[in-house]
Amino acid sequence: MSRAMNRIIVNKDLCIGCQICFKACFIDIIKWDKENRKPIIKYPEECVQCGFCELNCPKGAIKVEPDYDAYVFPREHICDM
Ligand code: SF4
Numbered sequence: 372m373s374r375a376m377n378r379i380i381v382n383k384d385l386c387i388g389c390q391i392c393f394k395a396c397f398i399d400i401i402k403w404d405k406e407n408r409k410p411i412i413k414y415p416e417e418c419v420q421c422g423f424c425e426l427n428c429p430k431g432a433i434k435v436e437p438d439y440d441a442y443v444f445p446r447e448h449i450c451d452m
């Protein structure tokens with residue numbers, strides 16, 4: 372299976388710097404840029420697509436786009452029914 376290339380996209384114009392996404396991400400994909408008060412997406416390939424960051428953002432400023440191609444189950448592992 373290839374390495375997932377998930378995308379977590381932050382619209383910095385909409386972001387109000389509340390840190391909710393940063394605190395919501397329990398596996399530390401999202402780091403915090405103290406100087407600019409914006410989230411930094413550090414390890415998108417490790418994202419588990421839980422959606423907590425996106426669902427909790429009060430401004431709709433963060434979107435998670437899973438790399439669906441990376442999660443296609445290999446055909447050879449599918450049993451004949
Ligand atoms: S939750 Fe939304 S508004 Fe708050 S810091 Fe994250 S992206 Fe910005």
Ligand code: SF4
Pocket residue numbers: 379395396397398399400401417418419420421422423424425435
């Ligand atoms: S979807 Fe979940 S794992 Fe991925 S960045 Fe958002 S909070 Fe973190």
